[in-house]
Amino acid sequence: MNARCEYLLRLGDDALILGQQLGLWTGHGPVLEEDIALTNIGLDQIGQARAWLTLAGRFEGKGRDEDQLAYFRSPAEFRNAQLCERPNGHFGDTIARQFLFDAYATELHAGLCQSEDSDIAAIARKSAKESAYHFRHSRAWMIRLGDGTEESHHRIQQSLNEILPYAGDLFHTDAVAASAASEGWGIDPSSLRDPWNSHVEEMLKESGLMRPESTSERTGGRIGQHGEQLSQLLEEMQVLPRTYPKAEW
Amino acid sequence: MEMDLLHRFEAYIASDKKIEPKDWMPDAYRKTLIRQISQHAHSEIVGMLPEGSWISRAPSLKRKAILMAKVQDEAGHGLYLYSACETLGVQRDDTIEDLHSGKAKYSSIFNYPTLNWADIGAIGWLVDGAAIMNQVPLCKCSYGPYARAMVRVCKEESFHQRQGFQIMMTMAGGTEEQKEMAQDALNRWWWPSLMMFGPPDDDSPNSAQSMAWNIKRFTNDELRQKFVDLTVPQAELLGLTVPDPNLRWNEETGHYEIGEIDWSEFKRVISGDGPCNKERIETRRKAWDDGAWVREAAVAHSQKRADRRASTDTAAA
Numbered sequence: 425m426n427a428r429c430e431y432l433l434r435l436g437d438d439a440l441i442l443g444q445q446l447g448l449w450t451g452h453g454p455v456l457e458e459d460i461a462l463t464n465i466g467l468d469q470i471g472q473a474r475a476w477l478t479l480a481g482r483f484e485g486k487g488r489d490e491d492q493l494a495y496f497r498s499p500a501e502f503r504n505a506q507l508c509e510r511p512n513g514h515f516g517d518t519i520a521r522q523f524l525f526d527a528y529a530t531e532l533h534a535g536l537c538q539s540e541d542s543d544i545a546a547i548a549r550k551s552a553k554e555s556a557y558h559f560r561h562s563r564a565w566m567i568r569l570g571d572g573t574e575e576s577h578h579r580i581q582q583s584l585n586e587i588l589p590y591a592g593d594l595f596h597t598d599a600v601a602a603s604a605a606s607e608g609w610g611i612d613p614s615s616l617r618d619p620w621n622s623h624v625e626e627m628l629k630e631s632g633l634m635r636p637e638s639t640s641e642r643t644g645g646r647i648g649q650h651g652e653q654l655s656q657l658l659e660e661m662q663v664l665p666r667t668y669p670k671a672e673w
Numbered sequence: 674m675e676m677d678l679l680h681r682f683e684a685y686i687a688s689d690k691k692i693e694p695k696d697w698m699p700d701a702y703r704k705t706l707i708r709q710i711s712q713h714a715h716s717e718i719v720g721m722l723p724e725g726s727w728i729s730r731a732p733s734l735k736r737k738a739i740l741m742a743k744v745q746d747e748a749g750h751g752l753y754l755y756s757a758c759e760t761l762g763v764q765r766d767d768t769i770e771d772l773h774s775g776k777a778k779y780s781s782i783f784n785y786p787t788l789n790w791a792d793i794g795a796i797g798w799l800v801d802g803a804a805i806m807n808q809v810p811l812c813k814c815s816y817g818p819y820a821r822a823m824v825r826v827c828k829e830e831s832f833h834q835r836q837g838f839q840i841m842m843t844m845a846g847g848t849e850e851q852k853e854m855a856q857d858a859l860n861r862w863w864w865p866s867l868m869m870f871g872p873p874d875d876d877s878p879n880s881a882q883s884m885a886w887n888i889k890r891f892t893n894d895e896l897r898q899k900f901v902d903l904t905v906p907q908a909e910l911l912g913l914t915v916p917d918p919n920l921r922w923n924e925e926t927g928h929y930e931i932g933e934i935d936w937s938e939f940k941r942v943i944s945g946d947g948p949c950n951k952e953r954i955e956t957r958r959k960a961w962d963d964g965a966w967v968r969e970a971a972v973a974h975s976q977k978r979a980d981r982r983a984s985t986d987t988a989a990a
């Protein structure tokens with residue numbers, strides 16, 4: 425598989441898996457305004473996923489479109505960061521996952537706006553606006569929950585402790601990442617770790633939360649290694665097209 | 674004094690002027706509106722659940738995006754309506770409390786289950802279609818905030834109806850299995866959709882008063898007839914069979930005639946004994962209870978921030 429297709433699958437799968445998970449909040453949010461916000465963010469993620477996957481399919485050159493890529497790949501073929509497939513849990517768990525991702529995505533999309541591939545740059549420009557809004561939203565909630573009550577502080581600290589080790593995949597570097605950078609159509613995500621880290625530090629300062637003691641990072645998503653959660657998630661997501669492969673929807 | 678106010682109110686109604694929150698209004702008018710608008714708001718919110726459960730299983734990414742946008746719109750409708758209700762002096766949280774305790778009602782249509790993907794089509798086509806019939810006249814209702822909320826809502830409802838009909842078109846024109854799903858969905862949603870217009874006119878005690886107040890502009894049976902006349906040809910276009918053996922076109926009246934509606938089912942579902950009443954309320958209550966700590970944190974944080982700001986202000990002074 426060529427590097428650009430592989431790279432785009434990583435972008436697309438992150439967005440797709442997050443969008444799928446955020447969609448589960450629809451109708452179940454803690455307050456109506458958040459129901460709307462989480463669905464809205466999920467909707468943006470699905471929109472980004474469609475754009476990245478369509479482009480990935482084009483570079484793959486086998487005539488697969490967004491839906492064939494979303495619905496007819498098995499878990500081991502998915503390239504999303506393990507962070508994205510971590511379960512929704514409670515509202516704080518979802519927010520912590522989203523915050524770590526948004527802090528990365530704002531930097532990523534800003535960087536990709538400079539891509540020499542005009543399609544990538546165009547998708548990045550649209551995504552950059554969205555991820556900036558997502559980041560404001562999740563950051564505001566990290567602070568609200570960290571600062572709010574004793575209970576919320578405790579809960580969101582717990583969420584952060586549990587999710588932080590999964591951020592590792594976001595900065596995964598390999599031959600694909602290297603050619604993205606050297607050929608000028610993408611960026612090596614390992615270069616995003618420092619700016620990401622400052623976003624996290626600023627949030628910690630404002631929310632009164634602590635950086636959890638460092639544990640080893642969980643990685644492997646970019647090479648198709650995933651947890652149990654992803655196969656369950658995909659089973660549900662893919663059920664109709666796989667049950668009725670001849671149908672159009 | 675009271676008489677003057679009443680005369681003024683009645684003169685407003687008679688000349689089709691809008692009543693605004695600060696205007697004097699009879700107690701019964703206020704109570705009727707609070708009941709109707711809060712029920713309407715609850716219907717939007719509970720109505721998110723039967724469709725929302727298919728977001729994760731939408732069969733294409735485009736359909737997933739459309740469905741998310743649609744269900745999100747319904748949440749927005751709930752928000753406008755709760756706000757309209759607050760202009761009458763009741764707090765959103767209290768109205769929600771009444772929903773969870775079973776004191777407040779919501780549209781009984783949402784107590785039916787969604788069993789296959791065509792149900793998402795049928796809901797948009799029939800349920801949103803019926804909602805449009807009910808809501809378009811409400812854009813002219815005498816209470817200003819309700820009328821204005823309805824104008825915003827109606828703009829979005831036609832998109833909901835269209836996306837539903839599109840799903841039905843695709844399903845009805847698809848594989849054998851898809852056709853079966855489409856017919857099955859129509860079979861299950863047809864009669865409950867007709868019930869959305871409420872009991873027949875001779876059994877609708879509050880209607881006359883609501884008509885006199887210009888809250889209601891058409892009777893239940895009139896709206897139901899409009900809906901039937903519009904929808905039956907659409908079902909024919911889809912190649913589906915309306916599940917009513919007595920349905921027939923009346924050349925003389927220029928209207929369709931329908932069979933007997935099972936009003937005992939309507940009463941059963943409205944009074945809490947429908948297929949999904951318990952699950953729907955349980956789900957809403959769980960979301961509310963699970964979110965309590967989040968709402969409390971938001972309040973505490975904004976309080977703390979205000980306090981901190983106040984203390985820096987004093988320090989500066």
Ligand SMILES: [Fe+2]
Binds near residue numbers: 717830
């Ligand atoms: Fe609605």
Ligand SMILES: [Fe+2]
Binds near residue numbers: 804829830
């Ligand atoms: Fe609707």
